[in-house]
Amino acid sequence: MSAPKLKILLASPRGFCAGVTRAVQIVSTALKKFGTPVYVRHEIVHNKYVVQTLADQGAVFVNELDEVPDGAVVIFSAHGVPVSVIEEANRRRLTTIDATCPLVEKVHREARKNLENGRKTLLIGHKGHPEVIGTMGQIPADEIKLVSSVADIDTIPAEWADKLGYVTQTTLSLDETAELLQALKSSFPAIVKPNQNDICYATTNRQRAVKAIAGQCDLLMVIGAPNSSNSKRLVEVAKDAGCPRSVLVQRAADINLNDLSEVKTLGITAGASAPEILVKEVIGTLSEHFDITLSEHTETEEKVSFPLPASLRE
């Protein structure tokens, strides 16, 4: 019996963004420069395959600095860290390398600028995400407040009304954030916005590419980790853009073939921390069960790259 036909529509851009590429390069370059072990505080990016590959090369992933021995080299993840973590590392005279994405650093600078200008900061984001913890930790706790939903607007102190600025997590849904911002602006017309949109180019481009194909797909598969904010947003964006079903899979072994029984056209994308090798793995596995035809929709070309920190460029 011949294999059932399956049309695969690949969204582009997908997968690694410039911040993730840089963070992964930072760990592998540090391993070459300093030898093993090099410690990494938190998953360098939210992807188990990437973390395991670097662990196999000698990186040691830890949750907190107290797991890092004196005199060791420690790398901070792409999501950024609170100032208190940097201070603690300096106090302990650890050799630190900061893999915080430059676009997350931009958000940190905006929060500090609000403080310098006498404004309180609202951070639009998801509680508990490392990027949110890092941004909240840039300025004193009574100067910044997390807003995750329209309902949270009611909890903003009334006396903050005339001295407010906002920043956002870089990996939010463009549409959902637009709704929340609209509500914020009508409650606080004088609120100061960031110079440039904080939702980064990679989040924007991956969401737009998914939107462009969602209506043509019976199912959209996002390759990414369950703790990856931008991957989870891609699942939501696909549904909101008219795809009847969308699922998150970490890699080929997670594919449930029953999910595909009625599917004629399958969309595939990958979150900003998922490497292309996992996309290839998924397509390879699908081709063992289906007679596939593959086409790619390119929404835009990306040419962004970030240099390594000066200490690793020598």
Ligand code: SF4
């Ligand atoms: S998703 Fe955006 S902010 Fe996050 S690491 Fe990638 S480029 Fe940087």
